[in-house]
Amino acid sequence: MSRKIPYYKTNNLLWRWKRCDGDDGCLLCPTASMSMDKEPPPLPVPKAPPAPKPPPPDRTLNTINGILNGLEALGRFKKWLDTPDPPKPPKAPPVKKDYMAVPPFDIQEIPGAMRKEHMPVGAKLMERWFNGRLNYSPDGSEVNQDGKPFAPDMYETGAVTLDWVLKFGRAKEACDYLVNIAIRSPEAIDALGNMLVPYKGMSGLYTDHIVKKDPRELHRLFQFASVRVGGTLADSVALQLRTQTQNFNRPDDLTGALGSFNLYAAVGHVRFSANFVNGERMSDTRIAELTGIWVYVKDNYTFSDASNAAQYLGHWSNGGVIVPVHGAMSASYVQSPVTIGSPTSKGNVHYPIHNSDFQQWAQKHKRGGDFVVYTDHRFVPINPPIQLYLRGDVAGEQVAGSEGTPGNNQAQNKQFKAVVRALGLDKYQARQLHEEISKQGLGYHEMLQRGQDMFGDGND
Template sequence: MPVEQSAPVVRAGKRDSLDKMVDDIERIANAFSRFRKWLDTPVQPDQPKAEGSKKEVPPFDIQQIPDAMRKEHMPISARLMERWFSGELNYSATLEDQRKEINQKGELYSESMIDRTTIKMDWVLRHARAKRQYDRLVNFDIYGSRAYETLKDILGRYRSRGDLSPWTVSDYDIRKLHREFQFQRAAVESSFEQKALQAARRLPNAGVPDDLTGALGAFNFYAAVAGVTFDVGNRKATVTHIVVYVRDGYSFEGVTDSRSQYLGHWSKNGVVIVPSYVAANLADQPWFDFPVVVGSTIANLYEPGKVYYPVRNRSFREWQTRHRQGGDFIIFSDYRPIMLNKPITVYFE
């Protein structure tokens, strides 16, 4: 994010005149520079202030975001981000590598980079937009032509066996079951910026995403074969049981310039959303980064948590590069087993 030059400060509220406050603005710009410098060096212990020293705008550490998330009622999001910060260096060079769970070394993600416990289907389905997509998946999408062709290809590999237990083949591991028997998905389109824009349109002073968006962003439900039978001549196979689950990659990929996905303006007290940032991001346009001061008095410039700093995906990638730590990982929720009222039969001839 471009911070070498002094950046304007925008107030999220009633503005005071800053015509005679050049020195204060310069201090804010310097604080923003210290935020950038923090990416290059570990945070040092607080030093005693020299007597008579000038007041300074407190810098921001992105490792404060999980605590800020909890203040915004986003506990699951906070837990996942803390896992990322504490993890060993791990990332995928491309989106395709992430889909295949291949890291920067060309190796399969280790088991330590798989989260199987944090996300629960019951929690996900309490969100109406997720429930709608789940219902669409299990009632319609699994019966579509694309799902049929995928099932035909998957089950055709096991046609000669005449008997198949997907769970046994997968060693009762959802990660392996997904790799071998997943045949349809449904997207929940709720990226951080899209959710923020929707909220900003409804409530001009709101825009804070909910915990589902903070945790998973835009994610997918997946359906995988869990039970199937073949006829005597192995000319057809009938899927009788499936499982549905969430799989998502927790990472901060994307472009590294000012079009990098905007994640909000953060301080230790929470997040504010600047609609102009969201609009620029959605239009894939570059945008100058600048801090936001919340409050109505100049004293807020020096209050910890009152200055909010723009955070993007690249902020985490830069932190990861500088500190050689921070692990992208794959999320699997628990799964919902479903016995199909309308079994799916595929024909091989």
């Protein structure tokens, strides 16, 4: 019976996992261990301030100094001539090469292996993490281990573009859902209304003029909807362990770079206008129309685990990634290093990698900088615009357009309450109006007109 273990490797031509078993399987290599000893590149040295301009030279002093320096150099030369040659050191004995040794593999070689797996953006981000100073958040926020906000250089705004993200089908589908559906959800409308109240006295709001193209300020002040895009490299490997199918898509560069991340929508442009009821302007109300949004990605690049269990990221060597399995339909992975062929050949031994390995490396070297990735933000026109009713300092209700009432009871109830407030109806009048329009599917303006027909402009 073969002692070899089946494993899955990536097929870059068909972009899927390929099973290797039987004589093509791998062998356990329990004596091998991954290295964490290689020192990371030195941190960049901050530029020193320019030295003050020296005073003009004294010609007389320069002449005297030149003569003294010449005499000193002549003395050194004479001393060198009189000094005998030192004895030659004995030759060191030749180092015997251990032909049975396993070639070392350091964790910092993983980015190079990612490039071989066609994950260049993921490799670039991982190298940034290795090269950074120690920075992590104990609670997943943007406050570091010292209780200080992330420094400006812990925000990466140039490595990943939205165009690149949207080349991947799952990201494009999520973006379409965000733009067409998620921004019109009751939760998004509530957040949008609260956000716009302070600006309702303006005729128009261009958020880019306020945030000055700072993605952090845009996110902090004007983000109101998001959609999740999954999943992480650990999720991809875990799914492969559960399904063990060769048809499952292998991890791509988006997985290697961002894993599971969010697409966000932020306010781009809003028109504000007065609210007229039966030709009369309502002084305490305004209509806001959201005509455009900014779409972007924000993601925390970190190796923290979502749970207490260390997330398995596959077996890696400098040649790429594989997923060894115990047997048919076993959902557990092999926890020992394995070798494909001779373990003395560089790249044959693959080591199990977990998020905790990166955490251990960070503590050993006091390096490894968690950072936040922002893509560029793209303006997307919204047609038809989202209309909101704003009254006083209270965030308002969604206003239905010509197509009638929104398709959920929560939004309909908010529109009805907006009509009651606009007309100043008391509880008895509000109940009468509700009985009159119940189950007719009326929109805001239609309910408003029906209320005006019944009660005029409200209580005098």
